[in-house]
Amino acid sequence: MFASKRLGKELSKLQQNLPPGITLVEAENFSEWTMDIRVVDENPLYAGEIYRLKFSFSTSYPIEPPEVVFTQDDAHPIPWHPHIYSNGIICLDLLDRQGWSPVHNVESICISLQSMLTSNTKKERPPGDEDFVRYNKQRPRDISFVFHDNQV
């Protein structure tokens, strides 16, 4: 109830206008949405690519943050970034309980991710990516990341 009211309002706004580089792909229900983003500014790391994001909302959204991951298919790679694991899990304090504010929304998350990519210059994965991807069985929200630098 709480989540659907707010998501309904977000949806009608997203359907009217969206910032450049952000597209609504699918929002059939109030538990899972798909969004596409691309980097608008010049950045050779991400030129010509479109990335797909899966949003999962709990019934307490927006009090609780949504779960947001990049998903991979033939047309959508996982972007290179020192805070994005190769399985699409994102290490961003905004998406963590501690860093989240219910004032944020799907659009502001997309914008944050866009700018996180725009400013990045390193074609890198987080340290320990291989092990993390192989062994991690936790859901993103249950992982305690250490946000060592929020500048990237």
Next chain:
Amino acid sequence: MDSDDDFNSSQMSDEDIMGDQDSDVSVEDGLPPAQSMDQDDVGFESQDKDIMPSKHAFDVDFTVYSPQQIQAYQDKQIEDVSSILGQPPEATAILLRHLRWNKERLIDQYMEKTEDILESAGLGETAQTHPPRLEKVAGFVCDICCEDDANQDTFAMKCEHRFCVDCYKQYLSTKIKDEGEAARIRCPGDGCNRVVDSKSLDLLVGEDIKDRYQVLLTRTYVDDKENLRWCPAPNCIYALQCGVKDKDLLQIVPTVHCECGHDFCFGCSLNDHQPAPCALVKKWLKKCEDDSETANWISANTKECPKCNSTIEKNGGCNHMTCRKCRNEFCWMCMGVWSEHGTSWYNCNRFEEKSGTEARDAQAKSRQSLERYLHYYNRYANHEQSAKLDKDIYLKTEKKMTALQTTTGMSWIEVQFLDAASQALQQCRQTLKWTYAFAYYLARNNATEIFEDNQKDLEMAVENLSEMFEKPIDQLQGLKVEMLDKTAYCTKRRIILLDDTAENLKSGNWEFNVSLS
């Protein structure tokens, strides 16, 4: 049972533990010092005070507190500091929690930079001149639910991040009920560090959430204090105070006994793991987890008789096995001949390093190190398993004995010795289990031999007692005196072992083959 029944924490009475409730010790620094337990002549040993020997080397001082006592000390401390700072109790509570109940640091910082500390605790400026209230604001749109109804009540703290009351309520109840937060709930505004104070909270949430909030606040008080810990037993409400600090944990293994009967380590909250220090326990558990596949075969409850190969199932705790078919008596742990156990030349507990040529190449070395690990793991896991089986068999016996009582008119007190024996067995096996983890990391020196002898003696005492539980029920009553003797002997051997290990740990006589820090 003789005077050595200090293990029997479940027999404490309420008055024993909570006896210092009315004592006149100063509460200026929160809780009274743990030694008050001795001064006040109360505590878990008081029943046998007249015949109790003095403290053992492995004992630590501690006190048990109820949630009400914790709450009272917390309130008293808030009141005291409140009058020193001239801040209302609500704000003082936030400040104290902000500095993790370090009163001296709070007063220092407050005197030096009042505004800075208020700001960093989320209390910026004079919060008391603007008591929190609900408001209706024209043209307001809530940033959380996007509602713009002009009639809705809204709320904002001093930071002026305003939201509708429904959203604020929902936010607070999620934080408190689902996430268990209390002392440091921040304003829902993006990037705002202002902490929600209890006055604002009172205005916004219902009674059930307020109650939960108070419980959580009390919990953080204990969590923030280095000398307090919650009893980790499920649903236990008590907190324990002990003076042992983190830095002491290489010299001492602080086992404490909760009012609820649970024995646990004050250093790491795990179940009692004397004589092994916390750091070794951590390493050992990690190793067991990493090597769980290698060690899996050990936990099997069936083995073959080393003589006739018929399958033997273990259904009691005792490790002295007799093959039903060929009457061969052997040891479940090492599969060796039982008659040699307990003699001076036989060592079931010690791992014999293969010497000389055998362990030269890398492969042989790695095999030897695996064998060594399995030797200790085998015995560690076996005592854990045997403790469970001992308990099962005791419960079955007790049931039968109770049935017997009603038919024969035997009085209840006459079967108490079984309960005492069962408790001693549980505790001794717990100790034995950890002696094997301890031994795994022990480097040989002149202290290890005594340790291994003590381990062997305790082990034999335990197996002898454990064996008695497998006797037919109708014989048990006649074995009462023998059983009492064996129980007392087990307890005595345990104390000797723990005293020796604790003494040597304190004086740094143990050498470990790993670094403890």
